[in-house]
Amino acid sequence: MPSQPLSLFISYSHRDEALKQELEDHLALLKLQNKIRPWQDRQVETLSPAPAVKDDGWATPPPPKPSPGESSPGVAQTTGRNTNMEPAQRLQLFTALSSLPGPQFSQLVFTLNPPPGNVPPASAPQANRVDALLQWADSPMGPGLATLDSLLTEISGGPQVGAQGLRP
Numbered sequence: 001m002p003s004q005p006l007s008l009f010i011s012y013s014h015r016d017e018a019l020k021q022e023l024e025d026h027l028a029l030l031k032l033q034n035k036i037r038p039w040q041d042r043q044v045e046t047l048s049p050a051p052a053v054k055d056d057g058w059a060t061p062p063p064p065k066p067s068p069g070e071s072s073p074g075v076a077q078t079t080g081r082n083t084n085m086e087p088a089q090r091l092q093l094f095t096a097l098s099s100l101p102g103p104q105f106s107q108l109v110f111t112l113n114p115p116p117g118n119v120p121p122a123s124a125p126q127a128n129r130v131d132a133l134l135q136w137a138d139s140p141m142g143p144g145l146a147t148l149d150s151l152l153t154e155i156s157g158g159p160q161v162g163a164q165g166l167r168p
Contacts, residue, residue, distance in 0.1 A: 005037040012040070013117070015132070085145055090134075093149055096156070097130040104155050109133060111151055112143060 008027070012020045020040070030036045085093070097105065102122060109119055109129075118136045120129050137148040 005034050008036045008038045010038055010040045016117070016120075019120075090145070093145065093152070094130060094134060096152060097133065098126055100126075100152075100156065102126075105129065108148075108151055108155055111155075112137065112148065114142070 010020060010023065012023075024038065027036060027038055031038060097108075100108070105126065106122060112133070114133065114136045119132045122129075133148070134145070136142045138145050142148075
């Protein structure tokens with residue numbers, strides 16, 4: 001008599017959709033052999049509609065609400081970081097990080113020490129790794145874009161994006 005397949009719940013950050021798909025590819029044979037029945041959070045039915053919330057894949061708490069009579073502080077004031085880079089500076093920072101050779105980018109990631117899983121592995125496309133690093137650095141959990149830019153300057157030897165304009 002065949003046994004029931006093992007119910008396997010796949011827990012992942014929605015930012016890691018590609019990695020989840022890779023895992024499902026590896027589990028395909030066990031699924032075909034009816035040994036497992038994988039499922040995920042997107043297959044869970046709810047009794048009432050979920051509130052419209054942007055799922056950015058980060059477990060980032062919202063910024064604190066101001067006390068009565070207090071002005072509403074921005075994230076930069078709340079965390080003590082300067083995240084107010086101009087769009088051109090942000091683009092140039094992304095471009096500079098994207099053009100770093102792999103070993104230098106790995107050195108930057110090692111130095112910043114983001115929590116495991118926030119930056120994709122070295123086998124992922126560089127642009128995906130850069131985007132994840134910038135998102136983390138600019139989040140309330142990260143050190144801020146100015147710190148990242150400063151370390152990039154130390155590693156690459158070029159001028160900072162935030163100091164006297166843009167990188168050459």
